[in-house]
Amino acid sequence: MDSLQKYYPWFGFLGLVIGVLIIVGYFKDEFREWKQWQHEYIEQEISRATTPELKELAQTIPLEIRQIVLPESRRVDRCTTCHIAVEDPGYAGYKQPLAYHPNHDQHPFEKFGCTICHLGQGRATDRDAAHGRVKHWEQPMLPKNYIEASCAKCHTATDIPGAPMLARGRELFEEQGCIGCHKLDGFGSSIGPELDKIGAKRSPQWLAQHFKIPREVVPGSGMPPVKLKELDIEALTLFLLGQTGEPLSEYFLSMKILPAPEVGQRIFVQRGCLGCHSIGGTGGKVGPALDGVTKRRSTDWIVQHFREPAAVSPGTVMPRYDFTESEIRALTAFLVSLSETDVIGFLKVLQPATPEERGKSVYRKYGCAGCHGPTGKGGVPNPNAKTNQQVPPLMAEGDMADIFIESYITEGVQEIAKMNSNGPQPPLYMPAWEGKISEGELADLVSYLHTLASE
């Protein structure tokens, strides 16, 4: 039997090696960062317990992966595995990950999860991977100072409470005339790239740097540097970070409209309510005037009336408009506000402006300022353009005949004359606005341009 003996050391050795490897594998798998945090949470719960019963209950909290499953938006957020106390106000002021998450009443976790606003990798259960700060994960967590960007995924209004930076960013985007070169939501020209999904592609650092010195991040870029204060650059960056083009689930879409008076007012004007109803004497006479409507009717009545006019007002001629529930809430908020605030502010919005004033907003709407400057003084660099390597001012155009200015706007100037005929084509050119700008807008714009010449 000694012939068998010589194999024993080998069996012993290899068996030991495999055994050790399996044990190492087991412990490697068994030790997970999140367990440590849950232990700490349970300890806290036990020490915070006021009665023996609560203490006993706290001791039975299981160690487990916690997750919010959102099949509609194809997300599984396991953030609450470590951030286990986000919903418990008792943990306000605690250190992460055990801190309480304030202000989430409007966005309940079980409906929204975490990553829709904060980004990062919801499925991950260790810190670096979950926060998205690992190779091969394209969406690291949004830095706190940019968090308002996520509001723009759903909310298109400019007046989201608690998102002043986003509002400022949107304002700057219009003021700076970005859409003079870029397209957003199908609106704008195509000198520069489309911005619909820019937020999903670029990092905050990239965007901010690109505004300051475009050529540094995109060699050969024709984009003129955006000359703004640091905080405004941040606001503009934040606005673009929100433009992710992410398809939203039905639930989020239905939540899009805020029940705010300003939003209701916009819907009120858009849906043509003034055709029948009047406010402060302005509007149609078919339906009753709506000033102080809340003195006559309860809020419930108004809501019901929007849903099904005939149900609360038999024989009414008002048709059913199929408003969504959130639109109804916004419209109701607006009507309520009418009896609380003065209606003069509202009427001012409805006042028809002069053609010149309207032209100014057209100038802004189409992003003309992006190249021609906010007041048409030009000066934006356009390398190798014959006109002093700059986009020319618009003062001279103001003196020209209307028809000439109009054709200049509708047809554009694709070939900009070069300063050095052997040099490269100047990157900026005048796009053709034919088909994008309406007749009325064009006439108003021309009126506005005339005012520039006289200045």
Place this chain on the structure above:
Amino acid sequence: MNPFFAIWKKLAGSRVGRSIFRVGLPESSLGRAQAMVSSFLLHVHPAKVHRHSLKFSYTFGLGLISIYLFLILFVTGVLLMFFYVPSTDRAYSDMKDLEFVVSTGVLLRNMHRWAAHLMVLAVFLHMCRVFYTAAYKPPREFNWIVGVCLFVLTLVLSFTGYLLPWDQLAFWAITVGTNIAGYAPVIGEKIKFVLLGGNTVGDSALLRFYVLHVIVLPGAALFLIAIHIWRIRKDGGLSRPDEPDNVLQQIETGSMPTNKSYGLMELAKGTSPAVGINPEDQVSAWPHLIFREILLFMATLAVVLFISLIWNAPLEELANAVHPPNPAKAPWYFLGLQELVAFSAFWGGVVVPALLLVALITLPYLDFKRRGVGVWFSRERKVAITIFTICVVAAVILTVIGTYFRGPNWDWVWPWKEQIVITH
């Protein structure tokens, strides 16, 4: 007596032990032969095996290692199937779940990935071993062809598995790989279309690759492996020199008494071990062959476990059809081919691989004289060895170049120099 042995003997000899193993722990040559013949799992082995076949430096155990890797792949693969849905919606997030919430999910995936790569390597080296020892010569010509088919199957198995994680690496490797298949004249595009279930890599390609990977190809491989092993027995065991006595000095088999008895299973055709072989050179398969096989399996498992605990299988970004990485590379074992394709799609992608395959298949019929069988690098086969070595070295060099020396736009890069990474 060794206490382990005593326990073992007691267990094997007990009522239950006997009902399972039929014979107790064998103590005579007859018992050793019976142990082999009466066990379903062991009866693919001969009862007695030639000493030369036990020589590790002759085979390096490469064929067995390939089978063991196949076995590891089978077991880990079945476990992985519990957690994986082959749809473009779910595949990638299933990978993430495997990583983050499935117990030992990472280890499972690592073992499957690295065992697959190791198997490609082991099968290739096994083929080289068989060539350099002239083991493909009569009567083993057909088994060589079965082996070539198994080599191709191994590559295709690995390739189909490559797509399943549905990340950028998978998506673009398969896109590049199937494009190479598309270069074949006339039928190339058709093959590509059938393989992908369309013109591009998408949902139907993922499903097809999955079905091929988990049913069709493993089934085919299992079938061919069975034939491969059965042929080894029928062709007289492993190849060995006609007069092996002079190379046997180093083999230690202990003081096993040789009773010159023959097992029933050894009564095979003219080339069987029973014919013209001195029984002195035979040793009992139990324990010498079986124990070595078990030890080799343990060693293989240990290596796979070790690698899997240290290195994680790659998982890149979610597959994105509009963002090709630059360069997009095929799996490493096809990078030699991709390098050739970079020179000429037709010559590199079609002619050279087709010629190589034809050469491999016809080899045993062109080079059939029994010279140098069972001897590494026999001096009598200088021409054949030179040609084969040139091919192997060329394949290795091309693969290394494709893997390490090719950067964006398939331009030459030095791997030790820092790469310019284009990020967005």
